[in-house]
Amino acid sequence: MIRLLELLVNGVSLGLLYALITLGFVIVFKATRVVNFAHASFLLLGVYVVAATQARIGFAAAALLGLAVVGLLALATERLLLSRIDRHNHHAMAILTIGLNVVLTAELTRRLGEHVLPLGAPWDGRVVDLGPLTLPLTVVITVAGVPLLIGGLTALLTLTGWGLAMRASIADAEGAALAGIRLRRVSATAWVLAGLLATTAGIGLASFPSPGVSLSIESVAIAAFPAAIIGGFDSLGGAIAGGLIVGVVQVLVAGHQDSLAFLGLGIGDVVAYLVMIVVLLWRPSGLFGSKEFSRV
Amino acid sequence: MSESSVSESTVSENTATEDTVAPARAATAAGTRTRTPPHRLPAVAAAVAAVVVALALPLYVDAFWLRIGLFAMAAAVGALGLTILFGAAGQLSLGHAFFVAVGTYGYAFLAGGDGGHLTGLGLPPLAAAVLATLLAGLCGLLFSPVASRLRGIYLGIASLGLVFLGHHLLLNLRPVTGGYDGRSVTPFALGGFAFSDASGLVVLGVPFGAVENLWYLFLAVTVAATLVARNVLRGRPGRAFRLMRDSEVGAAAMGVRVQRTKASAFVLSSMYAGVAGVLTALAFQRAVPDYFDLLLSIDFLAMIILGGLGSTSGAIIGATFVVALPIVLSRYADVLPLVVGPGQDGLDASIAAQFVYGALVVVVMLTQPGGLRAMVHAVRDRRGPASA
């Protein structure tokens, strides 16, 4: 029972990190209708920068540097590359991000190889006893901190001018442009925000109990794609729900690996995709997605 | 530009009796038709020349290049399937590697024998190859409830899951797949003739080993796959695919059954991937799970993008480029700047190749979203009677 509870908390923690990744992905999609296939490699780049520099400049400065690098990269992607493509040609933009993903992954593979770099976060390696539960400090911080972050983001979207502009340009890009909303600024902000969220989530993913920063972080982060589809792809609430579902299911399944042996070793890594396919068979537009989006 | 008067007169003729205008129509039609053959002639000549060169190549070129050719042809068949699915029908699949794996392991299992902890059915290689292709098609059919209801890029993300699920199966279905170590592949044989080094064939003084024999087998399969793809793309299904890509509602209004058409494009492309998988098995002579990862799916996508979406020749050229690039870079690592051979310190050839083709995908999307084919078309249209 206690073990199940521990698993659940761990699952929620992982799910919240997925929610952050998925949120960035979905925000970019909503604001620009671009599917960013490079999202997972943005994340890996961010934590790589943190891990590679923390020994020299300390973790806090390294984390800021990682956030800055990915934020700038996202901005550059939007400003220097995507803005040169016809705004309606979302296919071309998505494919461009695939090319970008290949280049980024190649560079990170070159730099990381088989290495595992320590992240050097102050909470790394520490566990906390909460009553009967023993939890990594990372998990406690995630479970407490990420909801605050998501709350702040919601406030940003509902209360600020930028949020209003973004929601308006999602609803009706042409109309928003006529009303004086600068679509470019909205989409640039969305991209930067997505990069920052991904890096933040990456720091969580690479912290204890994970051994550190390695190439496998990227394949973990890719699970944000099925999370986005489960949630509905164009719904922010769905992104959070999808992330949580994937996180909890992964941890629960991996935790019961022995009794699920008939499904094969490492089923925890692929269960997200199974859930995704089941959800798609049941609801092609995901749990919270709009119908129009996948309607035939 | 006296066009409106032309159509007006035909209108009045037509309203009188529709059939009497036939001779006049034939004349004008012939007038406009003469423009097409000069366009097609060079393409046909180029295709014939390519096949002739390919037929003669084993007599002149050593096994290193022929082996690249085998991998390129295997990839080309897979790329043809993907260009039908994504280029024509507009349905992205990042699960292509999965169906290639079904072809590879399907063949290995069906043609392979029992041994150690592995099982196999020991079927004749040709039967195994055909059944492996059908098996890939069947897997595509099983996924079609998803593939027929999703659109475009969205399907791309959903199909990504197949690669991870497939990899999981490859590692865990050990009696069939051999698990992490994979399994070896029975060489192809047809009517007692083995496509292996033991064939003992000598042509014009050149001893034909496995590579040379397989070359002709692969060439025949690639040519057949190309012709089939061309027929499909130029015929009724291809036209329905393209209108569906540009507007699902428009296609439905023409009587196209959208869901069914999406499913059929997906199944066809899975079968192409299955053939590619069988060829890959024969070329590698071994099936290993780590080959069939997401990167392989992205490789296929890069092939058809660089070659030009929806184009059969583009798929072949793109496949050759993406396959050959890392091998050639690695071979000439000593003379090339920056690049080093495997195991040395520096820029690994396979990573260098990824830099090159990843960057090329970005450049193609920025400059000419239709790929090389659109570039050629743009030049041709400028040269031709543009405002005709």
Place this chain on the structure above:
Amino acid sequence: MSPPRLVVEAVSVAFSGLLALDAVSFTVEPGTVHAVIGPNGAGKSSLLNALCGIYPVTGGRILLDEHEVTRQRPDRVAALGVGRTFQNIVVSPRESVLDNLMVGRHRLTRAGLVRTALWLGRREQRRHEARVREIAEFAGLSARLDTTAGRLAYGDLKRLEFARALCLEPRLLILDEPVAGMNTAESRELGRLVLAARDALGLTVVFVEHDMGVVMSIADRITVLDFGKVVAEGAPAEVRRDPTVVSAYLGVPDDDAPDAPAPEDAVTGHEAERTPR
């Protein structure tokens, strides 16, 4: 085959609670040309999309002769011999005009993947290509058959869609603003083409149009919609005199016609989207 009768009985269409069509009824007699007019947002395009099975009908029914088409899928409706054009041109911009027209033969041809792959679809294709060339000739597109559709002038694109709808060999032809964005000469010519096609091929025609000149000259009957309801119906001369129509619609000069009907039309390949001006 004789032209069909179209009966629209109390048809309603609602989008998330908003009533785009409210119990619309009218009958289109066989072989007639029937115009649907009304101010922007009156529900004209929604009506056409409901007829074709693209928008779900929430109430009432639609009959094409004895066939009920109320909740049929669009491809089933097309299979019954309903050809249509779209308000914001829907073609494959990168394909040739001939290819675009040949798609119109889809429902009349049979060659599937296997037959096409094995060279067995060619005779059928040649036979139908001959007929398509005939129709292109009729629509004045013969000289453009090898041109990429995306390179056509606007008026030619409109005629391409019209010709493609004819390639379906329809019995009921539905046109959504067939002359929008054309100049006067082009509009008049297309109006003549519609009548010629009706006479030569035995069609029933339903169309939506803002150009009153064309409407009055080719329509046998007119239904006037406003806020999703029928406000008047009759022969052109009657409708022109009807005071409700004059106040609701005709009295208002209709210069700014960029039409945005109910929900954003789900109908486009974006490359095909063009603004006439």
